[in-house]
Amino acid sequence: MSVAVRRVSESELNQEIAALAANPAARFADLFGAHEQGRVLVRVIYALDQEHRYLMLEAPVTDQGHPAISDAEPAAYVEECELFEQFGVRPSGNRPLNRVLMPPQSENTFPLLDGGRRAAVPRELRAPLHVRGEAFEFPFGPVRVAGWESLYMGLVTTGEEVLDLYLFHWHKHRGIERRLRGLTPERGLFFVERTEGLSAASTAWAYCRAVEAAAGTDVPASATATRAVAAELERIYNHAQAIALLCQTTGLSVGQAQAEIALERCLRLNLAAFGHRYLFGVVCLGGARRAPDSAAITSLLPAAVTELERAAAALLRTNSHVDRLETCGIVDERTAHRLAVVGPVARASSVPIDCRRDHPFAPYDRTVVSVPVGTAGDVLARMEVFVAEIRESKRLILELFTEAEAEVATLTGRDGAGFGWAESPRGETLAFVAVDAEGRIERARLRPASVRNWRAFDDAARARNVFTDVPIIEASFWQTVAGFAR
Amino acid sequence: MIWFLRGLRRGVVTTRYPAHADPWAEALPTPPSFDPQKLTFELAERLAAACPAGALRRDGPDLVLDLAGCTGCGRCCEVGGEAVAASGSFELATHDRGSLLKRIPIGADRD
Numbered sequence: 001m002s003v004a005v006r007r008v009s010e011s012e013l014n015q016e017i018a019a020l021a022a023n024p025a026a027r028f029a030d031l032f033g034a035h036e037q038g039r040v041l042v043r044v045i046y047a048l049d050q051e052h053r054y055l056m057l058e059a060p061v062t063d064q065g066h067p068a069i070s071d072a073e074p075a076a077y078v079e080e081c082e083l084f085e086q087f088g089v090r091p092s093g094n095r096p097l098n099r100v101l102m103p104p105q106s107e108n109t110f111p112l113l114d115g116g117r118r119a120a121v122p123r124e125l126r127a128p129l130h131v132r133g134e135a136f137e138f139p140f141g142p143v144r145v146a147g148w149e150s151l152y153m154g155l156v157t158t159g160e161e162v163l164d165l166y167l168f169h170w171h172k173h174r175g176i177e178r179r180l181r182g183l184t185p186e187r188g189l190f191f192v193e194r195t196e197g198l199s200a201a202s203t204a205w206a207y208c209r210a211v212e213a214a215a216g217t218d219v220p221a222s223a224t225a226t227r228a229v230a231a232e233l234e235r236i237y238n239h240a241q242a243i244a245l246l247c248q249t250t251g252l253s254v255g256q257a258q259a260e261i262a263l264e265r266c267l268r269l270n271l272a273a274f275g276h277r278y279l280f281g282v283v284c285l286g287g288a289r290r291a292p293d294s295a296a297i298t299s300l301l302p303a304a305v306t307e308l309e310r311a312a313a314a315l316l317r318t319n320s321h322v323d324r325l326e327t328c329g330i331v332d333e334r335t336a337h338r339l340a341v342v343g344p345v346a347r348a349s350s351v352p353i354d355c356r357r358d359h360p361f362a363p364y365d366r367t368v369v370s371v372p373v374g375t376a377g378d379v380l381a382r383m384e385v386f387v388a389e390i391r392e393s394k395r396l397i398l399e400l401f402t403e404a405e406a407e408v409a410t411l412t413g414r415d416g417a418g419f420g421w422a423e424s425p426r427g428e429t430l431a432f433v434a435v436d437a438e439g440r441i442e443r444a445r446l447r448p449a450s451v452r453n454w455r456a457f458d459d460a461a462r463a464r465n466v467f468t469d470v471p472i473i474e475a476s477f478w479q480t481v482a483g484f485a486r
Numbered sequence: 487m488i489w490f491l492r493g494l495r496r497g498v499v500t501t502r503y504p505a506h507a508d509p510w511a512e513a514l515p516t517p518p519s520f521d522p523q524k525l526t527f528e529l530a531e532r533l534a535a536a537c538p539a540g541a542l543r544r545d546g547p548d549l550v551l552d553l554a555g556c557t558g559c560g561r562c563c564e565v566g567g568e569a570v571a572a573s574g575s576f577e578l579a580t581h582d583r584g585s586l587l588k589r590i591p592i593g594a595d596r597d
Contacts, residue, residue, distance in 0.1 A: 190538035190559065271513050280515075281559060 002053035002359065003213075003419045013059040014067040017044065021072040025050050027353065028340040030430050030451075031069060031079035033087040034443040035114060040087045042066055043445075044076075045419075045430065049358040056419065065092030075340035078455055086112040086177070098166075101173045101485055111178045112443075129166065134158045138467075142171040149481040153470070160466045165458045172485040180444040185211040185411075185433065186285055188441050192431075193280050196448045196483035198238055201230040202424035203448060203483075204283040206431040209361070209420025211285055214435050215413040222405035223287030224362040229297070229401050230274060230282040231422060232393040237266035238425035238478065239344075239386040240308050245475035246383060247315065250324045258311040265304035272296035287408035297401045305394045312387045325380035329460040329473030332377050339456045343427020343449050344385045345477055349377035356423045363400055379476040414439040424449050426479055450483030515558035516576045517541075517551065522593035524569035525549060530592055536565040545589070553578055553586040 008016055020026040030045040044057040059066075068091035070077040078100055084090045085102040088110040102111075131137050135158050142150040152168035176195050180188045192207040193200040205227050212219060244259035267277040273296040274282050281289055315321050331341065336349040346353055354371040356364040372388035374381030417434040427449035434442040454477075461473050493499070530544040541555030542562060563570050580586060 187538060194557075268510050271510065275513060276515055 003056055004053060005056045005058060008057055008059050010059050010061050010066060013042070013044070013057065013069075014072075016057055017067070017069050018072045020046050020055075024337070026055075027337075028073045028075045029054065029428070030432075030445070030447045031076050031083065032432070032445045032447070033083050033089065033112065034434065034445075036060060040089050040113075042083065042089075043432070044069065045432075047353075047355075047359070047428070049353055052359055054359065054419065054421070061089055065090055067091070068093055068095055070095075073340075074338055075452070075455060078451065086110060088113055099168070099170060101170055103170045103173075111175060112181075129154075131156050131164075135163055142168065151481045155467065155470070157467065162462050162465050162467065162470065165461045165470070167454065167458065169454070169481050169485040172481045174482075174486060176486045177444055177446060180441050183441050184439055185435060185441060188433075188444060189283075189285060192444075192446065193283075195446055195486045196424075196450065196480050197278055197280075198241075198480055199234065199424040199426065199429065199448060199483065201227070201234045201279040201282055202422045202429050203431075203446065205231060205422040206420045206424075206429045207433065207444070207446065208283055208285050209422065210418040210431040210433040211420075211435070212411065213418030213420060214416040214433055215411040215418070216416070217286055217409050217411045217413070219287050219362070219409055220405070220407040221362060222291075222403055223407045223409075225400045226288035226291055226404040226406065227283050228363050229292050229397050229404050230279045230288075231424070232397045232400075233266070233270050233273065234279055235393045235425040236305065236308070236390050237263060237270065239390050240266050242386055242475060242478035243308070243312055243315070243383065245478070246325070246379070246472065247321070249471040249475045250321050252315070252318070252321055255311065255315050255318070255321065258314070259308070262304060262308035262311055265300065265307060269296060269300040269304050272300060284408060286411055288404075288406050289408070291406040292401050292404050294401060297397060301394060301397060305390060308390060309387065312383075312390075316383075316387075322380060324469075324472060325383060325476070326378060327376075327464070328379045328469050329465060329476060330377045331456050331460045335456060335459055336377070339452075339459070341427070341453050341456045343424070343453065344382055344389065345453050345456060346427065347372060348374035348381035348385045350375050353428070354423055355421050355428045359421060361421070363403075367396065367399060369396070379472055382476040426450055426453060426483070428452075446486060448480070448483035448486070450479040450481075453477060453479050454484050511576065512574065514576055515560060516572050516574050517553055517556040517558055517578075518562050518566070518570045519573035519575075520549065520551075520566075520590045521569050521571075522591050524567075525590065525592045527592055529566065529569060532565055533562050533570070536561050544592075548589040548591055551588040551590065553588065554583070 027047040029047045032043055034041045039060045042059050042061050046055045048055055066089055070080050080091055081097045081100045084097055135156050138155040138157055140155055141152040150171040154166045156164035176191050179191055193204045195203050240263040244256050244263055247256035247259055270279050271277045273292045331349045333350040336346050336351045352371050352373045356369045357371055370392050372385050374385050415435050415437045420431045422429050429449055430447040432445040436442045457477055461470050530549045534542045534544055539555045539557050541552045543550050
């Protein structure tokens, strides 16, 4: 595993972050807290994609306030807010924070802090929101149409154009990182799979890789192939669902029905291949619990993907559909870099990152993964990336499924810490797990791709877009609130 | 166009449920069913400990299954041997919360 860990002091952290933020080859990936001898330890993770490795900085911080990482690295703002909510430490300089996971009424309780409460509570300042002049705030959510997750959108508008937009994700917070503490890693996997149900296989894969790295266990090659087949099936059905949702939001009922028929075929394929429509229970610690049903893959996969490609091709020839997608919800390349977005959102904006290729791990290190890239950064570019990725996932499945088996290696070590990653349908998913001497989870950090990408959603939705574009942009981002709020 | 005209002619906006048996449903993960005669107190305790969702608990002479909590993960089937199997039943909708609580008498250890 290519992860370099570097210990720095609180004062050195600022300099390190400034240098990394100025380096275009370094991509901010995550920031989170942990306990260490009565103090809070901050870990900052950068992806050095061209060097094919991750860098983890560790710095103990004091209650007085840690260096404000988001000054140099704006993408870290969400994690800084999260760090305050979980541990009660905040950036120095009394900068305002937003509520991201915990609702405002829960202030002064810090769920990941030992004891849960701080004697001296840092002053909480929230970023002020002023809506003046002709503009007003249009509240939308958290209860939305059936099937959409709970999410509050504060749309600031003068009538039609979206001037500003902010989101509250915390209605869906389930405290999963808190829940994992004290569990055995085996037991924890059950909750990890449910962190973001639509990425069950890839989130579980990243988590298992972290636990396996902590234990120093090598996974059998055939089991890694099984995991990859499940993760690629997950990518196909997620992209199918995103395309169906794009049709729904542009009002194309027939296109939506066609995409949903293809989606149902994909889900039935998952069921036939792995016994679960959403691929739960495939990935386990040390390997894979069940092998894919070869007959199901060969008989159902080509037909399902052909149906999906036919529906997508028809949509891309339909002017009333394409007109709504072009120049809608643009994330330009600079914003994509600045906010460190990942997955199809980044790839549609000329940022060609994919950890299957940039941070290769078995079985992707034995094959060549083609990474489609768009340049326009709009909804249409994201849909085109979805379609190209469906094709590539099908190719990978057909290449890998013959070597896929259900094999499980025994985890050797009991305690230690490990870091894992996988490429979910929404992009790079990270996991960090520290296990104590009794074999129980001391700290588990899950960073689904949604944590990174929602940060860019408000940028994409405001300016040059009108109200009715917002659901289209949301469909093209295809993030989950569950993954963000977890 | 045909489906549209057919719908207009019949005046039907929804289909009967189920319109026909769906063979795909047979493979769905479903909550467990228990053979009371093969359940022991010790096994009931192990089943409750194995259930990650907390949907199983032992309550005196009974094993209680809360269908509202069961995710159909299948861990109890792995632990329970011949005493437990997937029920194959997934149509659980009800107006009555109480009907989702199933009490299974633990038969093997009963006098």
